[in-house]
Amino acid sequence: MTIAHTAPDFRSEHDLLGDRDVPADAYWGVHTLRAVENFPITGQPLSSNMYLVRGLAAVKLAAARTNHELGLLDAERARAIEDACADVMNGKLSEQFVVDVIQGGAGTSSNMNANEVIANRALEILGRPKGDYARLHPNDHVNLSQSTNDVYPTAVKLGTIFAAREL
Numbered sequence: 001m002t003i004a005h006t007a008p009d010f011r012s013e014h015d016l017l018g019d020r021d022v023p024a025d026a027y028w029g030v031h032t033l034r035a036v037e038n039f040p041i042t043g044q045p046l047s048s049n050m051y052l053v054r055g056l057a058a059v060k061l062a063a064a065r066t067n068h069e070l071g072l073l074d075a076e077r078a079r080a081i082e083d084a085c086a087d088v089m090n091g092k093l094s095e096q097f098v099v100d101v102i103q104g105g106a107g108t109s110s111n112m113n114a115n116e117v118i119a120n121r122a123l124e125i126l127g128r129p130k131g132d133y134a135r136l137h138p139n140d141h142v143n144l145s146q147s148t149n150d151v152y153p154t155a156v157k158l159g160t161i162f163a164a165r166e167l
Contacts, residue, residue: 029116035109055155061085084121107152
């Protein structure tokens with residue numbers, strides 16, 4: 001897949017609604033961009049609750065390991081996703097979680113923000129450019145075998161546990 005670069009500081013990404021320019025240095029992608037534009041409810045980004053972000057990354061990490069064990073995800077992609085999840089859980093890339101903490105739906109935008117950040121970090125680990133979703137896709141690989149209806153409540157519970165441990 002060829003990544004279209006529309007300007008030196010942007011990359012073009014495509015979704016069902018069409019093409020959009022995303023900052024070249026952003027780990028998030030077109031779905032996150034649309035969520036930020038469509039759901040500016042509190043002005044408080046997801047990064048303001050890093051316990052929840054860590055919970056999302058923990059779910060993605062467990063899913064990558066399980067999908068690999070089941071033969072659904074090859075070792076190279078699984079390892080890159082696991083490493084990207086570990087980076088997020090260790091507080092790296094926190095500024096990339098930009099969707100509003102309260103958004104439409106039941107965590108769909110938060111889940112997609114996490115999928116895109118983890119996918120683009122995993123691509124970077126593989127030596128590929130951000131947005132090279134033919135190689136590693138936010139939905140097809142990072143979100144493999146998952147539903148937001150399971151991911152989000154599990155991440156909330158894990159985030160609560162992470163927060164309680166610090167009390």
